[in-house]
Amino acid sequence: MSQEKTAIQVxxxxxxxxxxxxxxxxxxxxxxxxxxxxxxxxxxxKSTTMRILCGLLEASSGEAKICGISVxxxxxxxxxxxxxMPERNPLPEDMRVxxxxxxxxxxxxxxxxxxxxxxxxxxxxxxxxxxxxxRIIGTLSKGYRQRVGIADAVLGSxxxxxxxxxxxxxxxxxxxxxxRLINTLRGKMTVMISSHILPEIEMCCDRVxxxxxxxxxxxxxxxxxxxxxxxxxxxxxxxxxxSAEMESILTGMQExxxxxxxxxxxxxxxxxxxxxxxxxxxxxFLIAKLTERRCAIREIARLEPNLEDxxxxxxxxxxxxxxxxxxQPETSTADI
Amino acid sequence: MQLIAPATxxxxxxxxxxxxxxxxxxxxxxxxxxxxxxxxxxxxxxxSVPVLxxxxxxxxxxxxxxxxxxxxxxxxxxxxxxxxVVLSKFLGAYTxxxxxxxxxxxxxxxxxxxxxxxxxxxYLLNGRSMLGSLMFISISGTLYISIGIFTSCxxxxxxxxxxxxxxxLFFVLMMSFFVIKLxxxxxxxxxxxxxxxxxxxxxxxxxxxxxxxxDTRPFFLYLSTTLMFLGITTLVVEAKV
Numbered sequence: 001m002s003q004e005k006t007a008i009q010v011x012x013x014x015x016x017x018x019x020x021x022x023x024x025x026x027x028x029x030x031x032x033x034x035x036x037x038x039x040x041x042x043x044x045x046k047s048t049t050m051r052i053l054c055g056l057l058e059a060s061s062g063e064a065k066i067c068g069i070s071v072x073x074x075x076x077x078x079x080x081x082x083x084x085m086p087e088r089n090p091l092p093e094d095m096r097v098x099x100x101x102x103x104x105x106x107x108x109x110x111x112x113x114x115x116x117x118x119x120x121x122x123x124x125x126x127x128x129x130x131x132x133x134x135r136i137i138g139t140l141s142k143g144y145r146q147r148v149g150i151a152d153a154v155l156g157s158x159x160x161x162x163x164x165x166x167x168x169x170x171x172x173x174x175x176x177x178x179x180r181l182i183n184t185l186r187g188k189m190t191v192m193i194s195s196h197i198l199p200e201i202e203m204c205c206d207r208v209x210x211x212x213x214x215x216x217x218x219x220x221x222x223x224x225x226x227x228x229x230x231x232x233x234x235x236x237x238x239x240x241x242x243s244a245e246m247e248s249i250l251t252g253m254q255e256x257x258x259x260x261x262x263x264x265x266x267x268x269x270x271x272x273x274x275x276x277x278x279x280x281x282x283x284x285f286l287i288a289k290l291t292e293r294r295c296a297i298r299e300i301a302r303l304e305p306n307l308e309d310x311x312x313x314x315x316x317x318x319x320x321x322x323x324x325x326x327x328q329p330e331t332s333t334a335d336i
Numbered sequence: 337m338q339l340i341a342p343a344t345x346x347x348x349x350x351x352x353x354x355x356x357x358x359x360x361x362x363x364x365x366x367x368x369x370x371x372x373x374x375x376x377x378x379x380x381x382x383x384s385v386p387v388l389x390x391x392x393x394x395x396x397x398x399x400x401x402x403x404x405x406x407x408x409x410x411x412x413x414x415x416x417x418x419x420x421v422v423l424s425k426f427l428g429a430y431t432x433x434x435x436x437x438x439x440x441x442x443x444x445x446x447x448x449x450x451x452x453x454x455x456x457x458x459y460l461l462n463g464r465s466m467l468g469s470l471m472f473i474s475i476s477g478t479l480y481i482s483i484g485i486f487t488s489c490x491x492x493x494x495x496x497x498x499x500x501x502x503x504x505l506f507f508v509l510m511m512s513f514f515v516i517k518l519x520x521x522x523x524x525x526x527x528x529x530x531x532x533x534x535x536x537x538x539x540x541x542x543x544x545x546x547x548x549x550x551d552t553r554p555f556f557l558y559l560s561t562t563l564m565f566l567g568i569t570t571l572v573v574e575a576k577v
Contacts, residue, residue, distance in 0.1 A: 055412075056409060056413060076417065079413060080415050084413040086409050086413075090409065090410060094341070107411070107416055108414050
């Protein structure tokens with residue numbers, strides 16, 4: 001896996017539909033072999049960006065490059081390097097899986113003698129190489145249809161796979177299967193996935209790009225985004241201590257702590273939520289202080305903010321920036 | 337894709353039923369009265385009837401269905417250009433169209449096998465006339481199929497595409513014929529359009545071809561209009577993805 005090679009390079013990409021800017025000066029780069037999650041609320045510009053990358057739409061301004069080749073200048077060349085799975089995963093209803101994949105292989109200009117092994121490889125990767133390969137696509141379940149879509153995207157081992165909502169409408173078992181499938185592509189291909197299911201992205205992706213109102217609002221790994229958007233750390237405690245006593249314990253500690261909230265007693269234990277100003281680990285301090293005061297402890301847990309919290313914080317910040325005239329909007333740039 | 341669509345086989349069946357019916361009628365007429373024209377010339381004169389049905393049936397699904405399902409989008413993510421996609425749709429439908437017309441060449445041979453009278457064979461089996469007629473059908477078919485492909489790219493509904501195709505084909509096939517028959521042609525001012533209208537009359541081209549007159553003007557007319565429709569279709573496909 002070469003970390004130096006840039007697979008996708010987007011520079012100040014803007015797309016307007018009439019007066020409406022679907023994306024506005026979006027810039028980011030994805031290194032070869034990475035799995036990148038592309039997040040954003042509905043209408044944020046995810047699909048527009050992906051469609052421009054795939055050569056389906058022309059950008060109003062800016063440049064998109066696939067493996068260093070301009071999408072606008074050499075669309076056929078860039079299309080050879082991309083496997084794309086559209087949002088609704090459209091498939092012909094009346095073809096068999098194997099027929100469809102062979103047909104797609106011919107369209108993707110895979111040499112005739114390589115078609116059979118390429119189709120078999122894609123079907124094996126997506127677990128379609130048994131009974132499912134002979135089935136009519138129209139009779140397949142949603143999960144298998146998604147597999148066919150992914151098999152089509154990975155067919156011929158393109159350098160970049162772009163998948164728009166690959167897990168939408170799937171049950172938890174099917175999502176797990178798709179996640180495993182995506183994990184098998186790690187290091188072999190550059191994968192860009194858009195999804196609303198944030199835990200999915202967190203588990204699959206090396207990096208995350210968050211887009212809102214057509215602008216990149218956050219980018220980086222989950223850990224770096226956590227640090228950037230939610231620097232505070234929250235702890236959950238279930239202890240036998242009154243609120244006043246708890247406050248006095250926290251005041252006596254070195255870290256800047258604040259008691260955020262508490263819940264009613266359950267079996268004499270009161271639940272507290274304590275927040276630190278940074279990501280300092282205060283578990284040992286808390287245990288020591290509470291033991292010193294002879295307070296019984298049932299639970300002390302460090303609550304890690306998940307991608308959903310980061311997503312909410314990032315989109316909220318961008319919303320605040322967009323709707324506060326005094327704040328100068330920053331250029332949307334992500335360099336991953 | 338063309339060969340796995342049920343509409344293709346329905347179209348083929350309808351076509352053959354209509355053509356057999358026309359052939360039997362022509363043969364029946366020929367047996368009753370003295371004929372001044374060859375049987376194949378009379379038979380292929382009825383070409384517009386199957387064209388009006390078969391072309392919409394063969395082409396209505398080609399792009400409309402791809403747009404309805406969204407598969408046009410994934411098709412356009414492959415290195416194939418929009419023109420290549422349109423051209424492949426056109427060639428698929430056109431090849432099937434020609435194959436169906438080629439079947440009609442077997443009708444006289446079938447009749448020959450059941451009719452022992454050899455003196456009738458010159459009238460039944462005139463190779464030059466049959467080939468001339470088929471050549472006209474091949475050349476004019478490019479335009480008709482391209483019209484069908486064009487209407488198919490305008491909508492997501494196969495039915496609407498089929499109806500539009502029927503309407504345009506009806507207009508193309510019958511327009512010059514009807515306009516020339518209209519009383520307005522008696523006005524001097526309109527006499528200027530008489531010649532251009534006569535030039536685009538499909539039935540006149542058929543007559544010429546079946547008599548062995550190979551004029552280059554119909555070739556130019558049909559091929560240029562075919563390219564025009566395929567070009568417009570390509571632009572529409574590019575815009576609608």
